Amino acid sequence: MRERKIKLNDAMPVIREKLNAGGEVTFSPHGTSMLPFLRDGRDTVTLTLPQGRLKKYDVALYQRQNGQYVLHRVARVGSAYTFIGDNQFVYEEGIEPSQIIGVCSSFIRKGKVISAKSPLWKAYAVFWHYSRFPRRVLAALYRRGKKLLKRGN
Secondary structure: OOOOOOOHHHHHHHHHHHHHOOOOEEEOOOOOOOOOOOOOOOOEEEEEOOOOOOOOOOEEEEEOOOOOEEEEEEEEEOOOEEEEOOOOOOOEEEEOHHHEEEEEEEEEEOOEEEEOOOHHHHHHHHHHHHOHHHHHHHHHHHHHHHHHHHHHO
16 A cells, blocks of 8 residues: 555545544654654554543644644643643643544554553653653753853854
């Protein structure tokens, strides 16, 4: 089977139809917001329709109010969801259940399929979530160090 690159916006009617019919959809996400968990051009995710409410640490595809499609991790669950990318430090609050398109049931890295229910996946998600503050501090120190080194040359 030959791979074709199409924009998510163009594929969304087919994706929604397939998920609503109980199927699954596999695609390669683009961007850096989910690094190091998902790498642009390397990894693929498989989405299914959520069965009930999402849980903390689930990775889901949703549509923002501005129409943009985003694949991020659930950080908080309430009447609405709060999401954040693994490579981001700012939470996106107020995502309504009606905005959720699909939830990641598995991903493929280097040809290996890993289930979203895997204990390793869950441990990674918890660790990455709770290491956000130290990672943010280290990132700031790194940027400041680079700036000082650049100024010194």
